[in-house]
Amino acid sequence: MFLKKVTLLRDRIPAADQYPFSIPAIQALDSLHFKKPICFFVGENGTGKSTLLEGIxxxxxxxxxxxxxSNSFDVGASSTQLEECLRLSWLPKISNGFFFRAETFYHFASYLDKIERNDGNNFRDYGGKSLHEQSHGESFLNLFSNRFHGKAIYLLDEPEAALSPARQLTFLRVIHDLVKQKNVQMIIATHSPILLGYPNAQIYSFDDNEIKEVSYEMTDHYTITKYFLQHREKMLDELFKEDE
Structure with missing residues (x-):
């Protein structure tokens, strides 16, 4: 455990109606306490979980x-100023780690190709070859398996995006092996009920216009998936009945 708390400094907010401070969950944020090495951010699209992760x-x-x-490339994203309004409390403070964004992974892979042409030997931490020469799922797992090490903090935004259910289970094993070293912290924004099932993880929900800690069984990801698997025909009948 390295990052203990994130606090929103309200006196630095430029305008309450300015994005992303206008997002209800961000607007209601005081501070988040991280109590376990694995913490998940969950919630509907647009609730602010990825925005807060990017700000951190x-x-x-x-x-x-x-x-x-040490990585420097531009994806054309404009600053939200959220990072300037956050105070991160560490014990101890570290800077080793990685920010994974499924949305911009293509740009990261292209950046690696560019520096490989100039410097060489940069693929050793990514499966030994260009990420563009691997399948989407393979490139994700090779990054997680080879690039992630101990004494670091990892922030991951939707790492399941290119992973099949079986590969998501493999990723859970990667997380488990890293946590066994007892010097890794991960904060993961996800929609995957498989990843959320990681044992003893902390889960923050961004739904209902607030950020609150919930159990796995209280997440929509668990309840909707469970109900669908148990009552598939009934749920589909209800979903499509207006077409009849």
């Missing part, structure tokens, strides 16, 4: 487009 990453000094502090 930028505050640490990670490239907003993804990567570590």
């Amino acid at each position: 990453a930028a505050n640490i000094g990670f490239n907003p487009g993804g990567g570590s502090r």
